Amino acid sequence: MRIPRVGGDGVWRWLSGACVALSLLAVVALLVLVVTRGLAHFWPADIEQLTLDDGQRIAGIARGSEAGEQRYFTANRDLDGEVWRWVETQAIERRETPPELLYAERRDWGPFIGRLTALETPAGERLQGAEAERRLRRALAGDAEVTTLHVRNVEGRALEVEFAQVASLSWPNRMDIGDKLAAWGHGVWRFLSEAPSDGNTGGGVWPAIFGTLLMVILMSLVVTPFGVLAALYLNEVARQGPLTRLVRIAVRNLAGVPSIVYGVFGLGVFVYGLGGHLDSWFFAERLPSPTFGTGGLLWASLTLALLTLPVVIVATEEGLARVPVALREGSLALGATRFETLRRVVVPMALPSMLTGVILAVARAAGEVAPLMLVGVAKLAPEIPVDGEFPYLHLDSKFMHLGYHLFDLGFASRDAEAAMPLVFATATLLVVVIVVLNLTAIILRHHLRARHRALEHS
C-alpha cells in the first residue's frame, strides 16, 4: 500500500485547495442563509386557519416545524399576550385558508391577523361586509377616508384599530403571485425607507442606513488626510532610524487593539474630555443637559477614524515604498525639490494604494458596533442627523447604526423571536451597505487609475 508522503506536492495541493473550498463554502452558505431568510420576511405568506380537536381556532402563518409540532406566527400580541403558537400536528382537525383573513401591521402592538367586521368613516357612517372592505381598500390607496376599523380575531374577540395606527394591511390569501411580488417589493421598500416603529420590531431601518453611511463618510473625511499625511511623514520625511521603526511597530499594533477599547477611549477623551469642554465654553446656557458632552455622530466618527487610522497608514506606506527609487532620483535629477517629487511623481503613483487603505478602513468601520455603543449610537433616533435647519448637519445628535440595530433587534427587543426575520433582513442590508461602500471605493480607485492613465494620454 502506498501512503501519500506528507509534504509531497499532491498533499499540499489538496490541503490548500480544500481550505480555499471550505472558505468559499462558508462565505456562500452565510450569504445564502442571511439573504434568503432576510428577504423571505417580506413575502406575504398565506394565513392558515386551524381548527383543533378541542374546538380551538387559531389563525397564523406557518414558520417551521419540529418533532410533530408546527410553529405558527399568530400575531395579535394585545389579545393573546404572545405571537407564537406551537401546535401538535395531530391535534389539527381542519386547515383552511379563508380569503377574508387580513394581515395588518400596526404601529403599536405589532401585526394583527383576523377579519374585518365594520368600518367607521369620518362622516359617522358605519360600513359592513363587502362595502366595508371596498372602502378600506380605497382608503389604503389614499382615495377615501376612514377613522376606525372594527376587527375580530378568529376566536371572535373584537378589537378596534384606529386607521392611523395601520402601517400596512393586506389579504394575503386573496393575492395571486403578481400581487404577492408587488407586496413583497413594497415591503422591502418600506423596510428601506421608513423609520422603525413598535419598539424597533416593525417599520423600517432608514435612519440606521443613513446613520451608518453618514458616519462612515465623516470617518473617511477625517481618517484619509490624517492617515495619508502620517504615512508621508513616516516614509518620506522622517529620518529612518530606531525611532521611526518603533513608531511603525506601534502603528501596526494599534490595529490589533480591541475595538471596545477605542470606544472607552472615545468616551473618555472625546465625549467627556473634548465634549465636556466644548459644552462649558460654547453651550453653557444649555447645561446641565449636554450638547457635545454626550455621545454623538461627531464623536463616533472620530473614534472610528482613530480605529481605522493604522489601516490607512499601513496601506499608504506600502504604496509609497513601492514607488521605485529610480523614479524619485529621476525627478530629483531634473531639478525637482523633494516636495515637488513627492507631489508630482510619488503621490500620484501611490494614490491607488491610499484608496485601498481607505476602502479597507470603510469596510472595517461600517461593521463596527462595540465602540459605537459608548460614543453615540442610539436604540431609536428616527430623526436623521441631516435636515433643513441650521447647521443642517447635526454633529452632536445621536444616530442609528445598522450593526447596533441588528444587536438591538436580536438581543434587546421585546420579542427576539418575532424580530428574528428582521435580524436577518438587517444583516442582509448591512452586508449590502458594506459591499456598496466597497464597490464605490473600488470604482473610484479604478477611475483614478484611469485618470492617471488618461493623464499619460492627455
Add this chain to the structure above:
Amino acid sequence: MSAASFSAAETQRFSSAVVDFPSTSSCFDIEALSLAYEGKPALRDLTLRVPRHRVTAFIGPSGCGKSTLLRGLNRLHDLNDQVTRNGHIRLEGQDIHGRDVDVAELRRRVGMVFQTPNPFPMSIYENVAYGVRLQGVKRKRELDEIVEWALQSAALWEEVKADLHASAWTLSGGQQQRLVIARTLAVRPDVLLLDEPASALDPISTLKIEELIRGLKSQLTLILVTHNMQQAARVSDYTAFLHAGELVEYAPTDTLFTNPRLRRTEDYITGRVG
C-alpha cells in the same frame, strides 16, 4: 589650465594625471574628494578635472567607485544620511557644497541619466515637459517648442512625433533611454552625467545612444560611466581609470588605451584584470 596646477603630492601619486586640455577649460574640479558609505570608504582622496564640452569616461571594475563619484557630482548622495564626504567639488569654480548653493538648481544644471531607463508614468510629452514645468514655464506654445527641440536633440522626435501623448512606458528600452536624455536636455543642463546609459540596451540602441553622446558635446559637458571599454574608447575624449576608490590613471582616451602609463591600467583595459 595645465598639469602644473596639480599639487606636487598628487603628481607624485599618479604621474599619469598629466592631463592638459589645450582647447578648453575645466568644468568640474574635484579636489581631494573622499566618500564613505556607513564609514566604509568608497572614494579615497580623489583629485580630477573634467574638461568642458568634452566627453569624459570613468572606467573601472565593479565597486571601484565610478558611479559613486558620478552621483557625487549632482549631490544625489544628499539623500542618504549614511554617506560622509571630505574634499571639494567645484562646478565652474563654484563649490557645489557651498552654503548658498540651491541643490535643485545644481541638479538642473547637472543632469543625470541612469543605468535603467526611468521614464515617469506619464505621456512622452509630459515626461519631457516635467522639468520644464518645474522651472515655471506654463505657456503651451513655449512648452511645445521645448519638447520638440529636446526630442530632436535626443534623436527621438521622428519616432514619437505621431503620438506624443502615448504613455512613455509603451516605448522600447532604447527609446525610453533617449526619452530620458531628452527630458534631461529640456531643462538645458550644463553637464550631463550618464551612468552606464547603454548597459540595459541592445547593440543597435547602444549605437544610437553613443552617436547621441558624440553629437551632444558641442552643447554640454558629458561624463560617462561605463563598464564597456570599447564604448569608452569610441565616445570619450578623456578617460579616467578608477580602482578600489582611487584614481589610477587619467589621460586623453587615445593615450590611455594605446599607451597606458601604469601596469594596472594596461592589465584592466586588456582584460587581464577586472
